[in-house]
Amino acid sequence: MERRTIGAAALEVGAVGLGCMPMSWAYTGSQRQGERSLRTVHAALDAGATLLDTADVYGPFTNELLLGRALKERRGEAFVATKVGLLVGEGHMVANGRPGYVRRACDASLRRLQTEAIDLYQLHRTDPEVPVEETWGAMAELVAAGKVRALGWSAVGARAPRRPGADLHETTIRQLERVQQVFPVSAVQAELSVWSREALARLLPWCEARGVGFLAAMPLGSGFLTGTLTPGQGFEPDDARARHPRFTAEMMAANQGVVAGLRRVAARHGPGATPAAVALAWVLAQGRHVVPVPGTKRPEWAVANAGAAALRLSGRDLTEIARLPPALGSWD
Numbered sequence: 551m552e553r554r555t556i557g558a559a560a561l562e563v564g565a566v567g568l569g570c571m572p573m574s575w576a577y578t579g580s581q582r583q584g585e586r587s588l589r590t591v592h593a594a595l596d597a598g599a600t601l602l603d604t605a606d607v608y609g610p611f612t613n614e615l616l617l618g619r620a621l622k623e624r625r626g627e628a629f630v631a632t633k634v635g636l637l638v639g640e641g642h643m644v645a646n647g648r649p650g651y652v653r654r655a656c657d658a659s660l661r662r663l664q665t666e667a668i669d670l671y672q673l674h675r676t677d678p679e680v681p682v683e684e685t686w687g688a689m690a691e692l693v694a695a696g697k698v699r700a701l702g703w704s705a706v707g708a709r710a711p712r713r714p715g716a717d718l719h720e721t722t723i724r725q726l727e728r729v730q731q732v733f734p735v736s737a738v739q740a741e742l743s744v745w746s747r748e749a750l751a752r753l754l755p756w757c758e759a760r761g762v763g764f765l766a767a768m769p770l771g772s773g774f775l776t777g778t779l780t781p782g783q784g785f786e787p788d789d790a791r792a793r794h795p796r797f798t799a800e801m802m803a804a805n806q807g808v809v810a811g812l813r814r815v816a817a818r819h820g821p822g823a824t825p826a827a828v829a830l831a832w833v834l835a836q837g838r839h840v841v842p843v844p845g846t847k848r849p850e851w852a853v854a855n856a857g858a859a860a861l862r863l864s865g866r867d868l869t870e871i872a873r874l875p876p877a878l879g880s881w882d
Contacts, residue, residue: 552859554841556763557736559700561669563629565834565859567601567765568594568852569845574613584616586847591620593849595627597856603739603765603843605633605674606659607643614662622664631670631737631765632659633704635677635685647677649688656692670737672702682725683732690733700736703729705753706767719753726756737763739843742836743771744829745796745808745877750836758837766833769842770855771877774802775829777809795879804878811874815867823861830858832871 552565573587591602604613614632621628634655637644659668671689676682692698705722717723719740726735738757742749746768757764770776772791782799785792795801812825819828826844833842844855863871 618664633674647685702737739765742766
């Protein structure tokens, strides 16, 4: 199984990780099954997907508790990444970056995960009422205390207002430059997929130039790039895709050309290749410091995702994918 190294802390992980969020948060509640989710974690570890990505807010708390059950048996095989800085409010999310809260939240995550140290502790969101240096400094203290091995930054969902023509991640990069003066950033997590390529412009090059790992969130486009979703199929009310501008029936139909392109590439790699494998292989091809973290609730999909690391895309494949039509959504 191919291995990759995350950041200056030289943290080694499998080429493909496992996003654990769908097991208890944001996607189709009726399909969440605790025992099956446990089997999914074990299947991912067996397949070499050692990086397990979660957050205290997923559930909230239940996702870390779930992982804790699996880690109790196999902690030495896993690279545990969790997040801090978000709370569930009345119908909305609230950022909390106060140092005292960060310290308490870390201790609570350690208990739920049943581990003595978190491999990668990520700041989920910045608190507009707290200087980011103070939040990051508190997180750095956790490294010094041996509770955390390395620090990461989560830019997932960070579509902050920006001036016309500005890069999507301009604010993120400015904040990263600030916290780098306090303590090294080992990894940045942000959305990157065939149909969401904004990180290629500046954020990914920023990470590569500084030896910072990049965790590619939603590399399968929240399931769309697998080719298993049908336009107009509908989503349960608690599923985030029910409110996503790219998952209306109209936009799902309009974006079928993206999936069709992935199918064409997959067909050249034999009957076992799938659009999902091609989508993950494309993310892996963006750099040795890039680790896709697809989310899933099913063991068979976790195994298939880990196996995508064996798929090598040719220059022709990459050129064809680069020419696919841009994805459409209500913000376009």
